[in-house]
Amino acid sequence: MSSPESSAYENTEAAPHGGPRRTEWPLFEIFIRGQHGLSHRHVGSLHAPDAERAMQNARDVYTRRKEGVSIWVVEASKITASSPDDKGHMYDPADDKVYRHPTFFDIPEEVGTM
Numbered sequence: 001m002s003s004p005e006s007s008a009y010e011n012t013e014a015a016p017h018g019g020p021r022r023t024e025w026p027l028f029e030i031f032i033r034g035q036h037g038l039s040h041r042h043v044g045s046l047h048a049p050d051a052e053r054a055m056q057n058a059r060d061v062y063t064r065r066k067e068g069v070s071i072w073v074v075e076a077s078k079i080t081a082s083s084p085d086d087k088g089h090m091y092d093p094a095d096d097k098v099y100r101h102p103t104f105f106d107i108p109e110e111v112g113t114m
Contacts, residue, residue: 026075028054032062033070040072051075 025047031040043062048054054073062068082090 025049026077028058028073029076029079030054030058030062031072031074032058032068034067035069040070045076048073 026049027045027047028051029042030044030046032043033040046054046057046061048057051073054075055071058071058073063071
């Protein structure tokens with residue numbers, strides 16, 4: 001019978017000394033929607049062999065006090081993100097649309113403060 005430790009890693013390769021080398025499980029990012037929230041928020045990360053196990057582990061780790069009503073697990077390698085170095089290139093188009101800024105509009109005096 002194999003030990004739980006050895007069966008936990010299905011993908012192994014030969015290590016330089018000839019023995020099995022463990023490969024790391026994929027990293028999953030965990031998002032939880034709270035009881036009174038409308039959106040999910042990132043709460044952490046964990047390694048798991050697949051999305052189903054990641055969901056179970058996320059439930060056990062991040063919702064121990066029944067604070068969540070929905071869990072999203074996303075394999076980190078599947079996320080496409082912009083780089084902070086690209087912020088000028090990415091967000092420059094917003095600068096030429098002044099109508100999107102509230103300072104562009106004149107607010108009548110009778111409206112008062114908003």
